Amino acid sequence: MISALTLEQLRVVVTVVDEGSFSAAARALGRVQSAISQSVSTIEEIQGVTIFDRSAYRPTLTETGRVLVDQARHVLASAARFERIAQGASEGLEAELRLTIDPLVPSEPLLRALQDLRDHYPDLPISFSTEALGGPLRRVRDGTAALGVCTLLPTVPDDVQVYALMRTHMLPVVARSHPLASLARPATAMDLADHVQLVLSDPDNPSGPNFGLASPRVWRFADLNRRLDFLAAGFGWCRMPEHIVAAYLADGTLVRIEVEEDTAPKEGLPIYATHLRQHTCGPATRLLLDRLQFHAEYRAVTLAAN
Known part of the structure; x- marks a missing residue:
């Protein structure tokens, strides 16, 4: 029965495998060996399986045990991630960062900024969509995206806060x-x-x-x-x-092709990061905005040098 399992029992099984024996697992977890043995036996009894072959000097995993230990590692990793996300939310970090990007936006500054964000907040869920023209602004306005990176034509609307990033020729x-x-x-x-x-x-x-x-x-x-x-x-x-x-x-x-009396802006179309003025940016959004501006400026300098 899955309801009878605890994270601590799974942690014990994984520690036995990592440490190589019941006694070593007990030392690593600060418990007595009998408690470790009892915890493993309880899992085996409840689930009706044999995880460890105890016929040799050191316990070895059965075929079933190998599969179950892999699953136990996934469960423990997910539980740890759950705790980190909950801790971040309790400290004011966004539960999720929802982005919408215009395909006219060059990818390189965006990718670098997102890598910086992932390095700082590795467990932050990020949802991402790409939409042309009015799509990003629409998603920002209806609340399905917290931040848009896009062009805003013909003028910047009054209901959004914008951060100039770069220009696309x-x-x-x-x-x-x-x-x-x-x-x-x-x-x-x-x-x-x-x-x-x-x-x-x-x-x-x-x-x-x-x-x-x-x-x-x-x-x-x-x-x-x-x-x-x-x-x-x-x-x-x-x-x-x-x-x-x-x-x-x-x-x-x-x-x-060259166009006679070309009215297109020679400096290119402006690209902005934008969110609703009434929206309060969390720490992840603020970090992403900072890194977007940094990498966009670096791109501009590099292009000018070349």
Whole structure:
């Protein structure tokens, strides 16, 4: 019966295995040997199994015992993690950190910041989602995410607190087989209007605002990678984050085009960390914000140096 088991009994079994004998386990746990032997015998009797073969000088695990000891280690590790999470919560640490990320956000600063967070709070549960355009802000507003990392267009809303992180350069690109790739001059508004523009749209609000539209012929995508597939296949042109298309530009799959009187911001789209103004950040959120800003600044310095 599982209800008759205690963590202490499981700890005794594991200690016997780790120490090599009942007497050594007793010394390690500060108990008498008879108590250790009785604890093991009780588990075996209740569960109807033999964990240790006692026919030799030292007890050895049976086949069943090997399996059960592995399970006991998992249970003890889970119990220890339970205690650490509960202790953290009692000290004000978030029970869970829920994040939502725009796919336009470069991964490297985010990954480094999350590694720093995991090093500091290894047991903190983190939930993570990636959504385009209005998705992250929507998740922050409805409370399903505590922190969003995203673009905020056309303006920063009044109900959120923002922390400037970095900028993402959006490059106008086409497949090398696309007619725009063979222009020997900057593309005019008329040139762009003659071809399909591949546009990212908010799947929950497809009729919402779109920015940078230059063609009446629009194919809409909710998924950035799907749009990249269609772009590389030559179905149209669009602006893509530089960090995503860099490898495609390097191997010639994609070609960057020049745009006459380009109105896109030369400094790139701003990326923010954001949460509701009314939301009080816990220590894990504050640490993540700090590390995001640090690694984003390091990325900017590195890019400028190169």
